Amino acid sequence: MGNKLLEIKGLKVHYITEDGTVPAVDGIDMEIEEGETLGLVGETGAGKTTTALGIMNLVPDPPGKIVDGEIIFNGENLRTKSREAYRQIRGNKISMIFQDPMTSLNPVYTVFDQLTEVIKLHQKVGSGEALERAKEMLAKVGIPQERGEEYPHQFSGGMKQRVLIAIALACNPALLIADEPTTALDVTIQAQVLEVMKDLKKQFKMAMILITHDLGVVSEICEKVAIMYAGKIVEFADLESLFTNPSHPYTVGLFNSIPDPEEDVTELTPIKGLIPEPTELPPGCVFNPRCPDVMDICKGEFPETVELSPTHRVACYKYHKGIGGENK
Amino acid sequence: MMEEKLLEVENLQKIFNTPRGALHAVDNINFFVRKGETLGLVGESGCGKSTTGRMIVRLTQPTSGRIMFQGQDIHILNKKQLKETRKNIQMVFQDPFSSLNPRMSVSDLIKETFDIHKVYRKDKERDERVLEIMNVVGLSPRLVNSYPHELDGGRRQRVGIARAIALNPKCIVLDEPVSALDVSVQAQILNLLDRLQDEFKLTYLFIAHDLSVVKHVSDRIAVMYVGKMVELTDYKTIFKEPLHPYSRALISAIPTPNLKKKKDRIILEGDVPSPINPGPGCRFYPRCRERIDPICKETEPEMREVKPGHFVACHRAE
Numbered sequence: 250m251g252n253k254l255l256e257i258k259g260l261k262v263h264y265i266t267e268d269g270t271v272p273a274v275d276g277i278d279m280e281i282e283e284g285e286t287l288g289l290v291g292e293t294g295a296g297k298t299t300t301a302l303g304i305m306n307l308v309p310d311p312p313g314k315i316v317d318g319e320i321i322f323n324g325e326n327l328r329t330k331s332r333e334a335y336r337q338i339r340g341n342k343i344s345m346i347f348q349d350p351m352t353s354l355n356p357v358y359t360v361f362d363q364l365t366e367v368i369k370l371h372q373k374v375g376s377g378e379a380l381e382r383a384k385e386m387l388a389k390v391g392i393p394q395e396r397g398e399e400y401p402h403q404f405s406g407g408m409k410q411r412v413l414i415a416i417a418l419a420c421n422p423a424l425l426i427a428d429e430p431t432t433a434l435d436v437t438i439q440a441q442v443l444e445v446m447k448d449l450k451k452q453f454k455m456a457m458i459l460i461t462h463d464l465g466v467v468s469e470i471c472e473k474v475a476i477m478y479a480g481k482i483v484e485f486a487d488l489e490s491l492f493t494n495p496s497h498p499y500t501v502g503l504f505n506s507i508p509d510p511e512e513d514v515t516e517l518t519p520i521k522g523l524i525p526e527p528t529e530l531p532p533g534c535v536f537n538p539r540c541p542d543v544m545d546i547c548k549g550e551f552p553e554t555v556e557l558s559p560t561h562r563v564a565c566y567k568y569h570k571g572i573g574g575e576n577k
Numbered sequence: 578m579m580e581e582k583l584l585e586v587e588n589l590q591k592i593f594n595t596p597r598g599a600l601h602a603v604d605n606i607n608f609f610v611r612k613g614e615t616l617g618l619v620g621e622s623g624c625g626k627s628t629t630g631r632m633i634v635r636l637t638q639p640t641s642g643r644i645m646f647q648g649q650d651i652h653i654l655n656k657k658q659l660k661e662t663r664k665n666i667q668m669v670f671q672d673p674f675s676s677l678n679p680r681m682s683v684s685d686l687i688k689e690t691f692d693i694h695k696v697y698r699k700d701k702e703r704d705e706r707v708l709e710i711m712n713v714v715g716l717s718p719r720l721v722n723s724y725p726h727e728l729d730g731g732r733r734q735r736v737g738i739a740r741a742i743a744l745n746p747k748c749i750v751l752d753e754p755v756s757a758l759d760v761s762v763q764a765q766i767l768n769l770l771d772r773l774q775d776e777f778k779l780t781y782l783f784i785a786h787d788l789s790v791v792k793h794v795s796d797r798i799a800v801m802y803v804g805k806m807v808e809l810t811d812y813k814t815i816f817k818e819p820l821h822p823y824s825r826a827l828i829s830a831i832p833t834p835n836l837k838k839k840k841d842r843i844i845l846e847g848d849v850p851s852p853i854n855p856g857p858g859c860r861f862y863p864r865c866r867e868r869i870d871p872i873c874k875e876t877e878p879e880m881r882e883v884k885p886g887h888f889v890a891c892h893r894a895e
Binding site: 516523 | 621622730759762763764768771786787789790792793813816826832833842844845846848
């Protein structure tokens with residue numbers, strides 16, 4: 250076991266809109282050790298990106314607000330930090346890569362300009378040295394140095410994503426948050442980018458939160474997985490336990506919804522129904538209207554988290570002693 | 578499986594003239610689709626799979642080649658014949674968010690297909706049929722007056738499918754029908770398409786970039802790369818014994834949610850080349866690990882039947 254790098258306790262991020270309050274992230278707990286990769290998995294609207302923005306203190310306000318919880322990074326609660334202090338951390342100790350490489354780069358600056366900007370901002374180096382660092386970073390992500398003089402539109406999607414990775418890693422962060430970094434890419438290019446990320450993760454010994462909806466990608470690169478549904482983390486486990494013993498009915502439903510190219514399944518078993526409207530979440534367990542194993546108690550309160558093993562916890566009444574009958 | 582060929586594509590080519598030169602979007606491809614089967618068309622962005630689909634429904638005019646539907650070349654039909662044929666070949670588009678008119682309600686959207694083809698004389702019959710179709714695709718009747726913005730992605734795609742099946746077509750071109758949807762909804766739509774195919778004896782051309790999805794729905798799969806078809810065979814063989822180096826790389830690149838079967842990944846170098854003024858050799862030559870010089874650089878490999886029903890365009894394949 251390594252040292253805890255990031256610990257999130259009871260984080261709540263709400264969007265206050267005309268139609269009511271949307272609890273986009275509703276009391277989540279998670280922790281990441283140094284050098285570890287956590288996959289944050291869920292469907293559209295689950296609150297994955299809002300969680301990331303919460304950690305970065307970039308939740309658009311209004312309408313968003315971090316209403317409760319602690320974000321402890323390297324032993325310090327980030328929520329007590331001033332805006333100025335946060336700016337020192339962001340892009341330096343914690344970096345983020347956004348989903349769409351096409352829109353995250355500034356079209357009117359060259360790649361070198363954008364790479365040296367972050368280096369000069371956070372590290373006390375001159376232009377010459379910053380440029381050297383920038384060249385090094387490009388080499389690390391597999392882009393020829395001379396291309397640094399070019400503008401984003403001259404790069405393909407996969408190359409742009411590499412540039413963004415180079416920018417994010419330029420200051421050697423302890424934690425990288427990657428929000429769907431390969432979703433906009435073709436599969437062979439996705440494989441290239443994942444390979445680069447795996448490599449750099451080892452080289453830089455950094456921790457990573459990988460936000461994705463693709464359990465295939467998770468199995469490639471993550472050590473821990475958190476499954477999110479409607480603002481809650483419903484299951485949190487090491488990779489092995491989650492894939493061999495998925496326990497929350499939602500996690501099971503996700504696995505049954507994906508066609509596995511290695512197996513011959515004639516019919517998929519989708520989760521019935523739809524993700525609830527964020528302003529009209531059902532009382533009790535948010536998953537209860539779609540759950541195949543729903544019980545009366547599920548409609549009352551959101552279930553407490555139960556530990557199935559020291560590295561595997563799940564928020565479901567099925568595993569509560571004396572209720573689920575399975576007595577795990 | 579019936580042997581009758583419903584759709585046959587011969588030497589189909591589409592070249593777009595761009596300021597930078599001739600863009601070979603689709604370059605001399607040949608294939609057929611049997612009645613009642615699903616042919617999956619896979620490839621990465623820009624490989625020409627959507628252009629192929631659009632030519633089959635005659636939304637794009639081919640530069641050369643023929644598309645035969647029930648033995649008729651659909652690109653030489655007159656207006657009246659075309660309208661008749663259109664009833665039989667329908668299309669479902671990728672993005673249910675932009676392919677439905679935002680100012681039309683669900684019932685208007687479905688009615689439109691009947692009105693264009695003047696199927697019903699009486700509005701009452703037509704409106705009953707609208708509800709019937711909605712029921713078939715799993716849309717609750719209370720949504721009849723809803724507008725697209727009030728529906729989630731899955732329901733919107735159901736409206737797209739309702740429009741496509743309303744006229745009892747024989748063939749549907751599905752262009753990335755589930756790629757904009759979340760996995761749990763994607764599975765619902767895939768099951769719906771499967772059920773409709775059985776119920777209405779539909780023939781599908783299923784265009785997608787996600788090989789796991791394509792494998793799940795297809796009987797045979799064709800792989801495209803930069804305007805060329807490189808391999809075509811049944812859905813099992815393409816995964817078990819892919820012969821083209823590109824197919825192998827593509828299949829190995831799929832991240833599988835399966836811890837036990839971790840496979841060796843083939844990581845291709847470089848990017849997909851530009852389809853503008855391609856060279857004389859194999860399109861995959863610059864990224865291929867198994868290329869043979871000089872033949873692969875200089876001569877374009879032809880599609881050959883190497884085993885019964887297994888076609889591949891590679892100089893190495895035997």
